[in-house]
Amino acid sequence: MAVTLKAEKREDLKKSHTRLIRQQGLVPAVVYGKGKEPKTVAVNSIELLKTVRDEGRNAIISLTVDGESVDVMLHDYQVEPLRDELIHADFYAVNMSQEIDVEVPIHLDGEAQGSKDGGVLQQPLYNLAIRAKPGNIPEEIVVDVANLQVGESITVADLSKSGDYEITEDEGTTIVSILTPDSGTVEEESDEEQTEPELVDAEKNENEES
Structure with missing residues (x-):
């Protein structure tokens, strides 16, 4: 209405x-x-x-x-x-009888089990692209994350189909995932390990030139 x-x-x-x-x-x-x-x-x-x-x-x-x-x-x-x-x-x-393309907010429902176990929840996608008649556009898309474990993710392909609208978002797009607690730390340490030898080499070259 x-x-x-x-x-x-x-x-x-x-x-x-x-x-x-x-x-x-x-x-x-x-x-x-x-x-x-x-x-x-x-x-x-x-x-x-x-x-x-x-x-x-x-x-x-x-x-x-x-x-x-x-x-x-x-x-x-x-x-x-x-x-x-x-x-x-x-x-x-709008023409109420013609479909249009819109983006609808995504709402995560529940507390993920993976978060309770110490995992880090990440949500890369906040709005879902759909095609629907104006009167059938939902206010939001609810995604239940209660059973999501550490290392698991929910993609667009996992969403339930609806007769009111068509999902036009790429099916492989990740909506939400639970990362292991140390996944970010490992990446930061590996970056530091890669840069330190470069600094040592630079100092060595300076000493040789002098």
Whole structure:
């Protein structure tokens, strides 16, 4: 079910008017889509942030402009880094009957047995690429790691198939793994062992030249 968000038509695109809009708590935005003429609008900053926080980045938003509604997704946004304020948003008009490619957050569920045994959990993949109709996009992909042992990993190929969406991520991609506690230390020591002879050789050459 789409979340309703009201928008105001924005016809004056001058910088002075844009600043005024932001001072009023609104965010200038653009609505575009395949075969659609781009529209410039403004939405309430707090309401937009609340919608994304509560419903997720891939939420379907029913954007109402002058009494007309269009189903959109938040495609991109810009934040002013110094004040940490939302300053612009891009909405993509979607066709609810056509599949689209999106990335969905991955949520690890449970405490891995390997972590309890002293292993180090690593998660190389935080978002999963999928293809689905807008109404079938999950808020997150849950991966159960409770039984994961030291030395084991979960790849995209291990995920359960769903009739609502197609996973487009490479099946060989590792999502999470449990490393042995000393795996990182061994690599660091081996690097030091490789560099020390080079320093000794350098000193030897200097002595010979002198």
